[in-house]
Amino acid sequence: MQQRVALPHPQINADLLKNVLKAPAWYWGIMAFLGGVVIFGSVLVAYLLNKGFGLSGAHRPVMWGILIVDFVFWIGISHAGVMLSAILRLSKAEWRRPATRAAEVLTVFSLMIAALHPVVHAGRPWRIIYWSFPYDFSRGLWVNIRSPLVWDPSAIFTYLTGSTLFVIVALIPDMAVIRDRTTGIRHNIYSVMAMGWRGTPRQWKLQVVAGFLLSALLLPVFVSVHSIVSWDFAVMIGVEGYHVTIFAPYFVIGAVLSGVSAVVTMMILMKWMFGWGNYIRQEHIENLAKLLVVIGTGWLYFFFVEFIFALYSLESQEIALRELQAFTWPYWPLALVFIFLSYIIPIPMWMFPGVRRNIRIMFWSSLVVNVGMWLERFLIIVPGLARKQVWTFDWSTYHPSFIEVMIVVTAYALVFLLLLTFAKLFPLIPLFDIKEGDILGDEIVIGKRRVPALRVEE
């Protein structure tokens, strides 16, 4: 196994700020490509808004298509940040250190992108304002606070605000490092962002306390966001397969599986792209894989219970919906791919240490989990609407249009573009966290063996 190497702090600074201080040529190439995709996607969105939502594949009765699927998917990815950063920070897991910043930033960007999807899906985005926010107090026009469509933006914006604060608080010491290594206008900007950080004991104490407080405060918000998204569906009694009590934790654990897998993919990409082998080591990926085995198995339990309880009621409509999801064209191949990619292939593989330590296999296997999880959301949302019901006089299956597909592709491109932009401005691995890990690391001798150890507060 690749062992931890205690590096001198100047080298840590140099390694982790390499891209911030001088980006390589390939970086600009990727940025240009992603920028092109985003511009093309934006043009298509503008065209869709101009001509109307009829250009999408959504027609009665399936009015929620892949834009809503993608919305749920990106909300899921956003659960990576708090899962890794807050929970592992509170539980003082040492191996969290190189993963936290990337996970937090992924949270912020995926939340922003997620929030765009319903806006586009609305067809006339300006209407969102008076659906979600009270706009005319004097005439007694209030939004319906009992509607999940109001709960959603409240939860998402609370989470976005909290997550952004979380990123900023953790960035302050690193801003000061960049401030001290830049000149001119960049120096001035980083000076403002470093907020007078000098690294005094009091500042460190406040920074640590703020980190812990934000972790603890964000945890309930983190759970509430995907729960509320799940209640968009579950409080609806008119659509079969939606009115299920388990949806909230089932969505949350699915989101965590999806988010942590995305972090694994992203960390490996960072290791390859920026040459951070000394910081993102096998042990980190291995520990994340172990965590994923536990989360994945928990998710399987919820999936199993959710599926089986639809049959438990012995109601013919529920059984017909499950038949549609699992045995009817075009859904059955998707269901098969979904369950194989989400669980059957990756999770048993990750039980073997050899696989967990193989970076290439981990990259691809973590990637396929998210393909599977995207399909899971599709199979939850679309077949329930597509099934012929008594009071549905117009029914058909759903085929996403080219524009919808391109919007989904653009969303991916935009998240990567934002991540790479962030990587140019700030370090994607927290400098101070890595240095703290080095200081806390130690060794003890038992018999003839040297055992890695950790200095802890008791």
Add this chain to the structure above:
Amino acid sequence: MHSNGHRPAPAVAVSEFTEDIVGRQAITGPRYRRAMVILGGLFVLGVIGFIVRAVTDGFDDRLPWGYLAATAGYLLTTACAAPLAIIGLRAIKAHWRRPLARLAELYSLGTVVVLAIFVPLMFLIPSAVDRRTMYFQSSGTSGLPGTLGRIPGAPQAYDLALLIALVVAAIGLVWASTRPDRVLLGNRRGVHRGRWWGSIKQWRVTTVGIGLIGAIYFVTLIGFNSMYSLDFAMALVPGWKDAIFPAFQGITALQGGLATVIVSMYVLRRFGKMERYIHMEHFWAASKPLLAFCLLWFYFGWSTFIILWYGRMPVEQNVMQLLYFGPYSVFFYGAFLLCFVAPFLTLLWNSVRKSCLGPTVAATFILIGNLSDKIRLYAGSWSVPNEVITDHALEVVPAARYPDAFDIMMMAGGIAGAIFIVLWMARRVSIISIWEMSEGLRLRVVRPFLRTHVSVLGKPE
């Protein structure tokens, strides 16, 4: 690091610790004897209560047995669930589990009491034919869609098989984790047992074995809790379809199990004179997941409540009355207050968490609240008459049946029986795991760091 300025507790020598624990095993104190007599007496009372109930009410009607079903549900989510905390902590190599591990694992033997209660209970629930269960079977005449053929013995036989597997896993877990200590204690008494001599291979097999059996116990307990809550509660109430309910029972098991460990830890420290090995840090560490489980209790409970309440479906209205606001509302409010509100408000404060008494008080709230919850769920569902359980909806909410003297005797007897087994076993193997503590003592040193001293904990791969 050490913001409070205190120096970490000095390291205890392994030999000193071993001699202390081995010495304690040789003596039976008056407190222990008194506790055994009281617990044994309560257990006998429970058996008497059971016999009287069987003679006076028989096994034709389910209603009088609701509180016994609640007792089994309670034990499954408290005593039997105590090892879950340790199994999880062992998996993540948390050092602070060490003084608590044996105590928690011994509680797994409470499954024997559950088995004793379960056998008569299983004759009180109807077979799975023509009603809503996980077995999807019909006689072919009921017109129920999507059913399988007849599955003989469902659901009782399969639940019983799962419970027996759980008991076997519990015995296996205790056997495997106590083996090195049994040999050590045997050697000290001059009785050489088994083929254990502590070779590297044996240690490896033992630690891997404990991990594996622990995982099996974990999965089986969660599985049995799911099946028990479904077959012995939900399936008895028409219109009650709550997919989160088995998982909710899993969460109450994690919460109740940890609460059991904390209360037992306090008793052991206070009355078992274990202050040297069980410190405030153990309560502090255990209080954090306990706080998280309190929040999860609320979250899972709320996830059910909001869907039923918001949906306003006619079929779910009487179910809500039965479970929340109707005849058993006092037990619902009790559970809500003691499983969530009180422990949450207690554990919210770091100064309370950072004490021995604070987490213990919160854990006590939880143990009482858990009992109230189980009464709401099991006594409530067992009060629904047999004739209506195949109906589409619960048309009439049955009246509450409050416990009589025999119910209380059976409940007290069941709980006392589980604790009796733990104390009885504690005389045969030490209540603190000698080998696990010794390992922990070897992996911890106190070293100077800058201008202070810190603990350095080894984390072997």
